[in-house]
Amino acid sequence: xxxxxxxxxxxxxxxxxxxxxxxxxxxxxxxxxxxxxxxxxxxxxxxxxxxxxxxxxxxxxxxxxxxxxxxxxxxxxxxxxxxxxxxxxxxxxxxxxxxxxxxxxxxxxxxxxxxxxxxxxxxxxxxxxxxxxxxxxxxxxxxxxxxxxxxxxxxxxxxxxxxxxxxxxxxxxxxxxxxxxxxxxxxxxxxxxxxxxxxxxxxxxxxxxxxxxxxxxxxxxxxxxxxxxxxxxxxxxxxxxxxxxxxxxxxxxxxxxxxxxxxxxxxxxxxxxxxxxxxxxxxxxxxxxxxxxxxxxxxxxxxxxxxxxxxxxxxxxxxxxxxxxxxx
Numbered sequence: 572x573x574x575x576x577x578x579x580x581x582x583x584x585x586x587x588x589x590x591x592x593x594x595x596x597x598x599x600x601x602x603x604x605x606x607x608x609x610x611x612x613x614x615x616x617x618x619x620x621x622x623x624x625x626x627x628x629x630x631x632x633x634x635x636x637x638x639x640x641x642x643x644x645x646x647x648x649x650x651x652x653x654x655x656x657x658x659x660x661x662x663x664x665x666x667x668x669x670x671x672x673x674x675x676x677x678x679x680x681x682x683x684x685x686x687x688x689x690x691x692x693x694x695x696x697x698x699x700x701x702x703x704x705x706x707x708x709x710x711x712x713x714x715x716x717x718x719x720x721x722x723x724x725x726x727x728x729x730x731x732x733x734x735x736x737x738x739x740x741x742x743x744x745x746x747x748x749x750x751x752x753x754x755x756x757x758x759x760x761x762x763x764x765x766x767x768x769x770x771x772x773x774x775x776x777x778x779x780x781x782x783x784x785x786x787x788x789x790x791x792x793x794x795x796x797x798x799x800x801x802x803x804x805x806x807x808x809x810x811x812x813x814x815x816x817x818x819x820x821x822x823x824x825x826x827x828x829x830x831x832x833x834x835x836x837x838x839x840x841x842x843x844x845x846x847x848x849x850x851x852x853x854x855x856x857x858x859x860x861x862x863x864x865x866x867x868x869x870x871x872x873x874x875x876x877x878x879x880x881x882x883x884x885x886x887x888x889x890x891x892x893x894x895x896x897x898x899x
Contacts, residue, residue: 598815598891602888607887608884608890608891609887610883611880611884611887612887614877614880615877615880615881618675618679618876618877618880621675622676622679625672626673629669630669633655635669649664649859649862649866650664651865656668658671658865659869661856661866662855662859667865667869667870668869670847671849671852671870673846674847674848675873677759677846678829678832678833678848678874680759681759681829681842681848682825682828682832684763684767685762685763685766685770685832686767686821686824688763688764688766688767688770688771689770689771690774690817693771693773693774693775694775694778696715696775697775697779698778698779698782698805698806698809699711700779700782701778701781701786702782702786702809703801704783704786708779712776715775715776718772723772724831727765727768727769727831727835728835728840730764731761731762731765731841732840734765758842762832762835766828766831766832770827773820774817774820774824777817778810781812781816781817782805785812786809790808791804791809815892819885819888819892823881823882823885825881826881826885829849829877829878832848833850834850835850836848836849836851836853837853839854849873849874852866852870853870853874856868856870856871
């Protein structure tokens with residue numbers, strides 16, 4: 572018996588000790604196996620670096636800024652792509668590459684900030700409705716259904732039309748004032764608010780469904796038994812356990828919001844001069860597409876590549892965090 576016990580102990584302790592794993596480590600390994608998701612992650616990382624630092628580097632090396640008009644620009648000519656202007660110039664002689672980088676900064680800011688607003692509102696709203704349940708949950712979800720019944724793009728257009736121009740609320744003007752102010756910047760902050768106001772609805776439903784499936788688990792019952800308050804249970808215990816689907820949907824919300832902003836800017840309701848976004852650059856380029864096609868091609872291709880990459884990354888995160896949904 573003693574020899575058998577000794578052999579069992581040797582077998583149990585023999586070989587290298589495997590390192591512990593976790594949900595996030597496993598998800599990261601699965602994500603790295605998805606080639607499209609890795610491609611999307613690389614493109615998004617490079618895009619953020621280029622639009623964030625590119626204008627400063629280009630201005631330092633060449634003196635070209637998004638507002639720079641060369642001497643020959645007095646004739647209001649558009650120049651094709653060249654070594655000095657890789658994406659050509661617009662109808663005012665401004666360097667299109669510099670303006671595409673500036674537009675990327677605005678477009679990414681709109682997508683990210685509006686998604687953060689939708690996360691804050693949607694996660695809080697859905698978590699409270701799902702945990703409390705009963706009549707309050709029913710009323711809160713009916714409110715969501717009523718807002719859902721109205722086309723969200725119509726709500727955004729109405730908000731931008733009513734509160735745009737000279738009617739921008741004072742608190743938006745004050746917030747924009749911290750970043751330099753100006754009519755164009757005020758319109759951008761109004762766009763953040765309008766898009767964030769309507770993009771939280773699906774997030775609230777996603778979070779509510781997760782909370783409903785978690786609120787009767789043992790760790791929640793243990794927290795109740797020890798006297799933990801309701802807000803602490805919701806935001807310290809339930810919400811962190813629902814982060815997987817939230818992260819996935821947030822990743823897919825960013826391209827959706829960016830596409831909406833591009834559509835609004837294309838209609839003339841989004842980003843206003845002197846600022847530019849990929850949508851407003853495409854709107855300017857389509858006017859001269861027959862004569863100067865590069866003015867539409869470069870902003871359009873850049874925006875399409877970014878949106879494709881964000882969608883690839885979102886799909887990869889969904890497969891990595893919920894491997895049961897993967898197609899084998």
